[in-house]
Amino acid sequence: AALINNAQSVGEVVDAANTIIDGRIAANAQEEQRLAILQASKDAFNEYLKTSEDEAALVNEADSLKDIVDAANTIIDGRIAANAQEEQARAADFQAKKETTITELQEILNDVLSDEEKSLIVDAYTVEEVEAAKDTIIEGREEVYTLIYTIDGEEDYRNTKAVHPGEAREAFLDFIRQENLDVDVIVYDKDTKSFRAFGGEQPYYFHYSKDGELYIDGTKAQHPGEALEIIRDYIEETDLEVTNLFYDERTNTFHAVLEDNSGVKTDETVYESLPEELSWDEISDEADELAEQYLPLFKAQDSALEALKSLGITSERLFDEIREATSVEEVEQLATSILETRKQQLLQNPEAVKALSIQRLEADGALTENQRALLTDAETHEEIAQASEVVTVQREVISNLNEGLAEDLSSEEEDLITNTSTVKEVHTAAETILNAREQKAAEL
Incomplete structure (x- = not known):
C-alpha cells in the first residue's frame, strides 16, 4: 500500500501495482516449488523406508525437510527396538527348541545324552541344524x-x-x-x-494263582482267539470265578485273576476240554518249564514298574518297554537306564534333590527335628549339599563318640551335636562334650 500511496502519477501507480503483482507471483512460485520439493522428499522417504500406513502418516505430517528427517529417524529407531524384541523372542524360542529336543531325545532313547551329543544340539545355529543334529544322534544310537x-x-x-x-x-x-x-x-x-x-497251530497256556501257588494248563490252537474260546469253556466247566483275563503274546499265556481266591487245583481229571493230541505230560512239562523260565521275569518286571512309579514316572510307553522285555537282564538294564534318566532330570530341580537327600538320610536312621529343618530350609543345590553333609558328619561324630567313650552320649549331649548348622559347629560341640567329660572325670 505504501508503494502505491507514494506514486506521483498514474504511470507510477501502474508500475507500483505491477511490482506488487510480480512480487506475489514470484512468492507463490517459490512456495509452490518448496511444497513440491517437500512432497517429493516425503514420497522419497516413504518409498525408501517402505513405510506402513501409520509410519507414512508421521512422515506426511512434516512441514520441513528437518521434520521429515526427524520422522524418518523416529521410524528407524522404532524398527530397531521392535527388531531387538523380536530377536530376543526368537532367541528364547530357539533355546526352548534346543531344550525340548534334548528332552525328547532322552525320552526316545531312554538314556541321558552324552556331552558330545548335547553339544551337537547346543551349538546349532538354526532349527534345521537342530533337527539334523537330532537325526544324527538317533542314527548313532540305532x-x-x-x-x-x-x-x-x-x-x-x-x-x-x-x-x-x-x-x-x-x-x-x-x-x-x-x-x-x-x-x-x-x-x-x-x-x-x-x-x-x-504262526500256525501252537501251544497256549492258561495260569492263575491260588493260595500262593501257580497253576498252569494248556491247549493247542491256530490263533489266540481260538485258544481263548477253549480257555473260556474250561473256566465255565471248572467254575472258576475269574474277574480279569490278560493275554501275554510273548509267551502265549492267558493270566487269570480270581475273585475271592476261588478255583480248584488243575489236574488232568478236571480238564475235560484237553485235546486228545495234547497229552497231560506234555502240558505239565511245558508248564513247569514256562513257570521256571518266566516267573523270575514277571517278578523283575513288577519290581521295576514299582521303582519307576516311586519316582513319579507315569509314561505308559516306558511301562510297555518294561513289560515287553524278555529277560530279567533286559528288565534290569531298561529300569536302570530309565531311573538314571529320571534321576538326572530330578537333579535339575532343587526340591527333588532335597526330597532325595532326605529319603537317603532317613534310610540310615530317623532325622531329628533340627536335622529335618536344616534340610527343609535349604533352597539351592549348594545349600542342600551342605545341609546333607552336616547331618552326615553329625551322625559320624555321635557314632565315633559312643564307640570311644566309656559311657554313651546322653540325649542332651546328642542334642548339642544335632542342633548345629555347620561342620565346624559339629566339631566344636564334640570338643565341648569331651572337655566336659574330662573335667567331670578329674573331679572324681
Whole structure:
C-alpha cells in the first residue's frame, strides 16, 4: 500500500501495482516449488523406508525437510527396538527348541545324552541344524534288529534299524500286517537282537494263582482267539470265578485273576476240554518249564514298574518297554537306564534333590527335628549339599563318640551335636562334650 500511496502519477501507480503483482507471483512460485520439493522428499522417504500406513502418516505430517528427517529417524529407531524384541523372542524360542529336543531325545532313547551329543544340539545355529543334529544322534544310537519268519515253507529274514527293541518290534509288526503273514506271536532274543515269528497251530497256556501257588494248563490252537474260546469253556466247566483275563503274546499265556481266591487245583481229571493230541505230560512239562523260565521275569518286571512309579514316572510307553522285555537282564538294564534318566532330570530341580537327600538320610536312621529343618530350609543345590553333609558328619561324630567313650552320649549331649548348622559347629560341640567329660572325670 505504501508503494502505491507514494506514486506521483498514474504511470507510477501502474508500475507500483505491477511490482506488487510480480512480487506475489514470484512468492507463490517459490512456495509452490518448496511444497513440491517437500512432497517429493516425503514420497522419497516413504518409498525408501517402505513405510506402513501409520509410519507414512508421521512422515506426511512434516512441514520441513528437518521434520521429515526427524520422522524418518523416529521410524528407524522404532524398527530397531521392535527388531531387538523380536530377536530376543526368537532367541528364547530357539533355546526352548534346543531344550525340548534334548528332552525328547532322552525320552526316545531312554538314556541321558552324552556331552558330545548335547553339544551337537547346543551349538546349532538354526532349527534345521537342530533337527539334523537330532537325526544324527538317533542314527548313532540305532542298531540293526532282525525278524526271522517263515513264508511258503522257507525261512526268511528282514532287518530294520531302531534305537531300542520296542521300536524294532513295532516296525516288524507293521511289516507282518502289511504282508499279511501267518504270524501270531514274535519273541525277542536279546543276545542276537532278533525276533522270531511263530504262526500256525501252537501251544497256549492258561495260569492263575491260588493260595500262593501257580497253576498252569494248556491247549493247542491256530490263533489266540481260538485258544481263548477253549480257555473260556474250561473256566465255565471248572467254575472258576475269574474277574480279569490278560493275554501275554510273548509267551502265549492267558493270566487269570480270581475273585475271592476261588478255583480248584488243575489236574488232568478236571480238564475235560484237553485235546486228545495234547497229552497231560506234555502240558505239565511245558508248564513247569514256562513257570521256571518266566516267573523270575514277571517278578523283575513288577519290581521295576514299582521303582519307576516311586519316582513319579507315569509314561505308559516306558511301562510297555518294561513289560515287553524278555529277560530279567533286559528288565534290569531298561529300569536302570530309565531311573538314571529320571534321576538326572530330578537333579535339575532343587526340591527333588532335597526330597532325595532326605529319603537317603532317613534310610540310615530317623532325622531329628533340627536335622529335618536344616534340610527343609535349604533352597539351592549348594545349600542342600551342605545341609546333607552336616547331618552326615553329625551322625559320624555321635557314632565315633559312643564307640570311644566309656559311657554313651546322653540325649542332651546328642542334642548339642544335632542342633548345629555347620561342620565346624559339629566339631566344636564334640570338643565341648569331651572337655566336659574330662573335667567331670578329674573331679572324681
